[in-house]
Amino acid sequence: MTSPQPSAQPSPSRPPNGPDAALFDAVANEHGVIYGYGLVSAHSTPDVNDLVSDAMAGHRQLREDAIARLKSRNVPAPLPATGYQMPIEVDSPADAAKLALRMEEDSAVAWRAVLEQATTNEDRTFAVTALSQCAVTAAKWRDVLKVVPNTVPFPGGTE
Amino acid sequence: MSKVPSAHPAVSRRRVLISGAALALLSTTAAGCGAPAKRPDVEALVAQLDRARADSQLAAGAASAARPDVAAALTAVAAERSAHVQALSDEITRISGEAPQASASASPTPTSTTGEPLPPPKPRDVVAALKQSADSAAQAAAQQSGYPAGLLGSIAASCTAAFTVGLGGGQSS
Numbered sequence: 001m002t003s004p005q006p007s008a009q010p011s012p013s014r015p016p017n018g019p020d021a022a023l024f025d026a027v028a029n030e031h032g033v034i035y036g037y038g039l040v041s042a043h044s045t046p047d048v049n050d051l052v053s054d055a056m057a058g059h060r061q062l063r064e065d066a067i068a069r070l071k072s073r074n075v076p077a078p079l080p081a082t083g084y085q086m087p088i089e090v091d092s093p094a095d096a097a098k099l100a101l102r103m104e105e106d107s108a109v110a111w112r113a114v115l116e117q118a119t120t121n122e123d124r125t126f127a128v129t130a131l132s133q134c135a136v137t138a139a140k141w142r143d144v145l146k147v148v149p150n151t152v153p154f155p156g157g158t159e
Numbered sequence: 160m161s162k163v164p165s166a167h168p169a170v171s172r173r174r175v176l177i178s179g180a181a182l183a184l185l186s187t188t189a190a191g192c193g194a195p196a197k198r199p200d201v202e203a204l205v206a207q208l209d210r211a212r213a214d215s216q217l218a219a220g221a222a223s224a225a226r227p228d229v230a231a232a233l234t235a236v237a238a239e240r241s242a243h244v245q246a247l248s249d250e251i252t253r254i255s256g257e258a259p260q261a262s263a264s265a266s267p268t269p270t271s272t273t274g275e276p277l278p279p280p281k282p283r284d285v286v287a288a289l290k291q292s293a294d295s296a297a298q299a300a301a302q303q304s305g306y307p308a309g310l311l312g313s314i315a316a317s318c319t320a321a322f323t324v325g326l327g328g329g330q331s332s
Contacts, residue, residue: 108316115300116309124301128312132293135316139324149235151325153242157313 001106002032004081012076020075022110022117023066026130029110030063031080033103039086040103043096048144055100055137059107062130066114069123097144104138108156131156200307201255203299207311208247208259210292214318215240217280217288224279229326233285236321243314250307286322293318 014028015021037056044052067077090099108131115127135155142150153159215237222233251259293315300311 108313112309112312115312116305118308119304121301124304124308124312125297128297128300128315131312132297132316132319135320136323139320143324149232149325151235151239151317151320153239153317154246154310154313155316155320157309159242159246159310159313 001029002036002084002086002103004028004032005083005085011079011081014078015075019114019117019119019123020070020073022114023070023123024075024078026107026110026114027063027066027070028078029107030059030066031078032084033059033107034063035080035084036086036099036103039090040096040100043090043093045093048093048097051137051140051144052100055104055140058133058137062111062133065126066130069126094145097141101138101141101145101147104134104141105155108134108138110156112156198255200303201251203303204247204251204254204307204311205259207292207296207299207314208244208251210295211240211243211247211314214285214288214292215244218285221280221282221285225282229282232325232327233282236285236289236325239317239321243317246310247314250310254307282326286326289318289322289326293322 014024034056037052037059041052041056070077086099087102088095088099090096111127111130111134115124115131118124118127132155135151138152138155139150218233218237218240222230222237225233248259296311296315296318300308300315303311
């Protein structure tokens, strides 16, 4: 996971539990992922440009959709941190791909938590779409990294 | 960002078992004088289990006739769908107290059992089946809650990744 570094602006506090907390965590995760993709982009070779920009756009969309959902319930969304500590050091295109894969896998975990905590069909549908999107992008990064097979049986799960 | 709680690990296996047992007790008491009603959540999981088993057999059958690189991807799909069979079977056993019938332990037979020498399925047949399974699991996930919803969501995501990336959308058929 990317970890936030202290921000000047105090972020709204996390709801104690349940669907709002899971969605809050997913937004916080997406903030870190979008930040991280900046780093991935900086270290990637041109042949993965499309993958990087599609993935980044996808995560931006998920973040905005999730923030809108929190807003509609009067739950303040977390703010992006000033910076993030990346789980691995990125110094090459291969590192960049590894970080991207890690972030997709972590995002799948966050979205599965949203799915399990959700109390409406509509929220669950949204979470499954997000989870699937992360699984597809993760598979594409495994292709870049030549990981075989490029798919896993339980994206976001520990089964 | 530092931690993302999942509903599942927070609940111990024992607690799930106990609450499952309590639920089972409750439903038998509630259904007291009526015929034992089939639980819709269990039925939904059984339907997904049947799909997973069928997809696994279809992918294994297609792998036997595909060229090596495609065969490897199809074999991976077969293994993933088998893993889904196992996880669904475990969950059905946990919530209903009994293992699903048509035994999940029965090993899939890659060849047709009808005796008719059908041509082996094509990779595009597997892609089509996975597409349907992804939709079906996603719909089932939306209608469940808690851990079963999460499990079905991961299965839907796995099927989607398998047909879009793993099998490349069927271009190689």
